Structures are given as structure tokens and as C-alpha cells.
Amino acid sequence: MHEELETTVVEFDSETGVGYLTLNRPDALNALSSQLRDDIIAGLRQLEAQNEEVDGIALRAVVVEGAEGNFCAGADINEFSDESAGANSERDHYKFIREFPVPVIAKIEGYCLGGGLETAMSCDIRIAHEDARVGLPEVDLGIIPGAGGVQLISELANPAAAMEIAMTGDHIGAERADDLGLVNRVYGDDLDDAVDEFAETIAAKPPLSIQAIKDSARTAAQTNLEEGIAYDNKVFEPLLATEDHKEGARGFAEDDYEPEFKG
Numbered sequence: 604m605h606e607e608l609e610t611t612v613v614e615f616d617s618e619t620g621v622g623y624l625t626l627n628r629p630d631a632l633n634a635l636s637s638q639l640r641d642d643i644i645a646g647l648r649q650l651e652a653q654n655e656e657v658d659g660i661a662l663r664a665v666v667v668e669g670a671e672g673n674f675c676a677g678a679d680i681n682e683f684s685d686e687s688a689g690a691n692s693e694r695d696h697y698k699f700i701r702e703f704p705v706p707v708i709a710k711i712e713g714y715c716l717g718g719g720l721e722t723a724m725s726c727d728i729r730i731a732h733e734d735a736r737v738g739l740p741e742v743d744l745g746i747i748p749g750a751g752g753v754q755l756i757s758e759l760a761n762p763a764a765a766m767e768i769a770m771t772g773d774h775i776g777a778e779r780a781d782d783l784g785l786v787n788r789v790y791g792d793d794l795d796d797a798v799d800e801f802a803e804t805i806a807a808k809p810p811l812s813i814q815a816i817k818d819s820a821r822t823a824a825q826t827n828l829e830e831g832i833a834y835d836n837k838v839f840e841p842l843l844a845t846e847d848h849k850e851g852a853r854g855f856a857e858d859d860y861e862p863e864f865k866g
């Protein structure tokens with residue numbers, strides 16, 4: 604990997620194609636300082652650069668996690684006067700994650716609050732420890748979740764849940780978050796293995812299909828059904844011509860053949 608970053612740790616497993624990005628300000632519960640937001644983007648760019656540099660498998664999925672048992676306690680409250688603190692700035696790591704070309708999986712342990720939850724909800728998949736606590740406490744600071752928290756919960760769960768969570772500022776447990784659809788899966792102490800297995804499973808799938816699925820799901824949130832289906836039809840056609848489609852079809856037809864997808 605390239606230069607070391609101050610507040611994120613970046614690792615890449617060239618055997619699986621899975622990259623790992625760890626938010627690393629544990630003394631502040633990984634609160635999003637401007638440095639950390641810059642380092643999230645820089646770290647993802649470093650992982651993306653693996654595509655040009657690695658001989659073996661390229662980047663296929665990323666796991667975002669927090670150091671020392673907490674995902675992230677939100678924006679750094681000591682930096683609120685910094686006008687570039689939020690979304691719509693060059694530090695908009697939320698959008699950068701949403702638009703990142705490979706799936707981004709949030710591994711949520713401990714606190715995942717405010718901008719931390721908005722970061723997790725900007726990821727494509729969320730997998731939580733059973734003791735995780737998520738919430739949007741901004742209301743108690745006299746602000747709102749300005750990076751899209753209410754919008755994103757409305758989309759993942761429903762507007763009523765978004766209003767309840769954002770208006771009360773209460774922390775909710777992983778099980779409730781799961782029931783609402785805010786997280787995909789919940790595990791106990793087997794979380795690390797489960798996340799690795801999940802990421803490696805996605806990473807072994809045909810990359811062009813995975814990218815198209817990410818784009819399709821993101822399109823669904825921004826368009827009506829008919830337009831969304833028309834989009835999928837358009838993306839489907841070129842996939843029929845890919846080597847990976849031939850590879851998958853061969854894997855289906857031949858019992859002993861294990862397909863290897865290259866993208």
C-alpha cells in the first residue's frame with residue numbers, strides 16, 4: 604500500500620480482492636474529524652489504485668470498520684465551526700462511498716451515531732454486532748443529521764422510523780435496527796469471520812454483475828419503477844456478451860467446473 608494515512612488504516616488482501624479500511628481515532632470513538640474524512644476518501648482511493656497495480660485479483664469489495672470496538676460516534680463535535688465539516692464539500696466521504704465502484708460493507712460494532720450512522724448507511728451492506736448501538740443524536744445538539752440521515756433511514760426503513768429515531772435521538776440496539784432494515788445481518792462474537800466470509804463471497808462473484816447490481820439498487824432509490832426496470836434492461840444486454848457470463852453458464856452446465864470470474 605502507499606503512504607500511511609494519519610487516521611485510517613488501509614489493507615488489501617490480493618488473494619480475495621477484499622480491501623479493509625479502518626477508521627482509526629479510537630480515543631474519540633472514531634469521530635469524523637476533517638482529517639478522518641479526508642483519510643476515508645484517500646484510503647478508498649488507495650484501494651481503488653490496486654486495480655492498476657496488483658498482478659492477482661483486483662479490488663472487488665471493501666469492508667469499512669472502526670478501531671477498538673466502535674464504528675463511529677459521529678461528526679467531531681469539537682470541529683463544528685469548520686464549514687467544510689459536512690456533506691457537499693470536497694470531504695463528502697458519504698457520497699464518495701455511495702458512488703464507489705465496488706460494494707462497500709460496513710462492519711458495525713459499538714457506537715454508530717450521527718455522521719457515523721450516515722457513513723454506515725452510505726455503505727451498500729451493513730453487518731452489525733449484537734451489542735452495537737445506532738442512532739441520530741443530532742437533535743440534542745440543536746441540529747439535524749445534515750448528511751442525509753433522515754433521508755437514508757426513510758429509504759432503508761420508512762419515514763415514520765426515520766422521524767422517531769431522529770426526533771428522539773435515542774440509541775437503538777442492533778436487533779431493532781435489523782427489524783427496521785437498517786442493518787442486513789447481526790452476529791455475536793463470530794462477527795469478524797461472518798463479515799470476512801460475506802465480503803469474500805461477494806468478491807468472488809462476477810465483478811461487472813456486482814457493479815451493475817449496485818448501480819441498479821442505487822437507481823431504484825432515485826427513479827420510478829418503470830424507469831428503473833428500463834435501466835436494468837439496458838444494463839443486462841451487454842452482460843450477455845461478457846466472458847464472465849460464459850464462465851457462469853459453463854459452471855451451471857458442468858457439475859465439476861468451478862467458475863472463476865475476472866470482470
Ligand code: CO8
Nearest residue numbers: 630631632634676677678679680689690717718740749750
Ligand atoms: N466528537 C468528538 N469527540 C467525541 C465524540 C464526537 N462525536 N464522541 C465521543 N467523543 C470523545 C469524547 O469527548 C471522549 O473524549 P475524552 O476522553 O477526551 O473526553 C471520548 O470520545 C470517549 O467518549 P465518552 O467519554 O463520552 O464515552 P462514553 O462511553 O461515556 O459515551 C457516547 C459514549 C454516548 C457515544 C458519547 O461519547 C456521545 O454521546 N458522543 C457524541 C455522539 C453524538 O452526538 N454524535 C453526533 C455528532 S453530530 C453529527 O454526527 C452530525 C453529522 C452531520 C454532518 C453533516 C453536515 C452537513
